[in-house]
Structures are given as structure tokens and as C-alpha cells.
Amino acid sequence: MRSRLIYCVLPLILLSGCKKSDSAQEASAAKPTPSTNAAPAPAAPPASATVAQDAAATEAGAKMAAADWALKQEEIKSDPNGEWAIQATASSTYNDAQGMAGYSANQATGAPNVDKYADDGAAWTSKTPDGGIEWLDLKYPKPVYATEVRVRESCGSGAVIKVEVFDEKGGAHAIWQGNDPTKDLNYLMAKFPKTAFKTDRVKVTLATNVVGGWNEIDAVQLVGTDQP
Numbered sequence: 001m002r003s004r005l006i007y008c009v010l011p012l013i014l015l016s017g018c019k020k021s022d023s024a025q026e027a028s029a030a031k032p033t034p035s036t037n038a039a040p041a042p043a044a045p046p047a048s049a050t051v052a053q054d055a056a057a058t059e060a061g062a063k064m065a066a067a068d069w070a071l072k073q074e075e076i077k078s079d080p081n082g083e084w085a086i087q088a089t090a091s092s093t094y095n096d097a098q099g100m101a102g103y104s105a106n107q108a109t110g111a112p113n114v115d116k117y118a119d120d121g122a123a124w125t126s127k128t129p130d131g132g133i134e135w136l137d138l139k140y141p142k143p144v145y146a147t148e149v150r151v152r153e154s155c156g157s158g159a160v161i162k163v164e165v166f167d168e169k170g171g172a173h174a175i176w177q178g179n180d181p182t183k184d185l186n187y188l189m190a191k192f193p194k195t196a197f198k199t200d201r202v203k204v205t206l207a208t209n210v211v212g213g214w215n216e217i218d219a220v221q222l223v224g225t226d227q228p
Contacts, residue, residue: 069186073112076150076187076221077111077112079221079223081144081147081223081224081225082150082221082222082223083140083141083142083144083221083222083223084109084110084111084140084219084220084221084222085108085109085110085138085139085140085202085219085220085222086109086110086139086140086141087106087109087138087139088105088106088108088109088124088136088137088138088139089105089136089137090104090105090124090126090134090135090136090137091126091133091134091135091136092126092127092128092134093105093124093125093126093127094125094126094127094214095127096127102121102122103121103123103124103125103216104124105124105136105137106124107121107122107123107124107218108123108124108136108138108217108218108219108220109138109219110219111219112152112218112219113218113219114152114154114185114216114218116185117154117155117157117184117185118154118155119155119214119216120154120155120216120218122218123154123155123216123217123218124136124216124217125155125214125215125216125217126206126208126214126215129156129208129212129213129214129215130208130209130212130213131208131209132207132208132209133205133206133207133208134205134206134208134215135203135204135205135206136203136204136206136217136220137201137202137203138201138202138203138204138220138222139200139201140200140201140202140222141200142200143168143198143199143200144198144199144200144222144223144224144225144226145194145195145196145197145198145199145224145225145226145227145228146165146175146192146194146195146199146222146223146224147191147192147193147194147195147223147224147225148189148190148191148192148222148223148224149163149165149175149176149190149202149204149220149221149222149223150187150188150189150190150220150221150223151163151182151187151188151190151204151217151220152185152186152187152217152218152219152220152221153180153182153185153186153187153188153215153216153217153218154185154216154217154218155213155214155215155216156208156211156212156213156214156215156216157180157182157183157184157185157186157211157215158180158181158182158183158210158211159180159206159207159208159210159211159215160180160182160188160204160205160206161177161178161180161205161206161207161210162174162176162177162204162205163175163176163177163188163190163202163203163204163205164202164203164205165195165199165201165202165203165222166199166201166202166203167195167197167198167199168197168198168199172203173195175190175192175195176188176190176192180210185218194224194225194228195224196228198224199222199224200222202220202222204217204220
């Protein structure tokens with residue numbers, strides 16, 4: 001167990017139901033005579049019924065979104081053109097972790113194994129939070145002509161600033177850089193034109209001061225083919 005303050009910002013999701021308002025109808029200027037047998041206006045549904053309907057619609061929408069998310073995660077895991085890292089090094093690790101110890105660079109190898117957005121030793125994180133530039137360098141089993149890198153962020157998401165791949169001679173090529181839009185437990189999907197060279201190495205650079213607390217990476221997938 002680590003004795004440190006865990007900074008993992010859990011998102012607050014505000015869900016609001018749809019509100020519908022009807023324009024008021026002006027009353028007739030003529031007052032009906034006592035002999036007029038006007039049909040009573042239909043009773044408006046109880047406010048509680050409307051609230052229940054809105055809540056049910058919100059819940060159904062949330063379930064559909066969760067199902068879509070799960071299907072997308074499974075699609076990525078089973079992508080026949082995707083491969084997961086087999087070795088990794090990093091600029092630093094929490095508690096100077098080495099080998100397969102919790103929070104070590106090698107915790108970012110293999111398929112994703114962090115199941116919820118939270119601080120987890122099954123992911124890599126740097127020695128200190130908010131320190132600035134940190135990096136994770138990953139090696140893959142098969143060189144490919146690459147078309148995409150998928151970085152699965154599992155805590156403090158949104159701090160990645162650059163993704164690079166390396167050619168056969170060790171030259172670095174930046175294939176993505178900018179403002180990381182990743183939120184919660186999800187992937188930064190860095191797509192790019194197919195490389196003219198084969199690569200089996202990816203480097204992910206973070207600015208850990210961009211998102212407060214520890215920034216953790218669960219896994220990084222390299223996508224590509226044997227053919228140029």
C-alpha cells in the first residue's frame with residue numbers, strides 16, 4: 001500500500017431531463033351561460049409522473065451510452081491489426097518501481113487491465129504528480145507500417161501532449177501532438193497516415209502539471225499492417 005495522497009479527479013456527471021412547457025391559452029372573452037354543459041378540460045398528468053418519465057428516459061440513455069462504451073472497448077481489444085507492448089521504460093516511476101512492481105513502466109505493457117477510473121498499481125505513473133514533462137517508451141513484438149496509436153488513460157486523464165513512433169534506424173517521428181481531450185477511463189486515439197517505414201516502438205510524452213494529481217496509463221496499443 002502506498003502512503004501518499006491520491007489525486008484522482010472523479011468526474012461529476014450532471015444529467016437533466018427534458019422539460020416541456022406549453023404556451024398558455026387565452027380564456028374566451030365571453031362567459032358561458034349556466035346552461036352550457038362544457039366538457040371538463042383533461043387533467044394534467046401529476047408532476048410526479050412527469051419526473052418519473054424523465055428519470056426513466058435519462059436512465060435508459062445512460063445505459064445505452066455505457067453499452068456503446070463497452071462495445072468500443074471490446075472492439076479495440078480484439079482489433080486484428082492492433083498489438084500491445086511487451087517492454088516499457090519511463091522517465092520515472094512512483095516509488096522508483098522496477099520490473100513488474102505496481103506503477104512500474106511495465107504495468108503499461110499488455111492488454112488493458114484497469115477496470116475503473118481510479119488510482120491503480122496496474123497502471124504506470126510517474127514518481128511525483130504535477131512535476132512537468134514525463135514520458136513512457138514502449139516496445140512491441142512486431143514491426144508494422146503504423147496507422148494509429150491508442151493510449152488508454154486510467155487516472156488523471158488528459159495530460160498527454162505528444163505521441164511518437166520510431167523508424168528502423170531509431171529516428172523519432174511525431175505522429176500526434178496537442179491538447180489531449182481524453183476524459184475518465186478512455187483512449188486517446190491518435191490516427192495518422194500510414195508510415196513509410198516499419199515501427200515497433202512508441203513514445204508517449206505527458207505534461208503532468210496540466211491535469212492535477214497523478215496521471216496514469218494502463219496500456220498503449222500500436223495499430224498497423226505488414227504491407228506499406
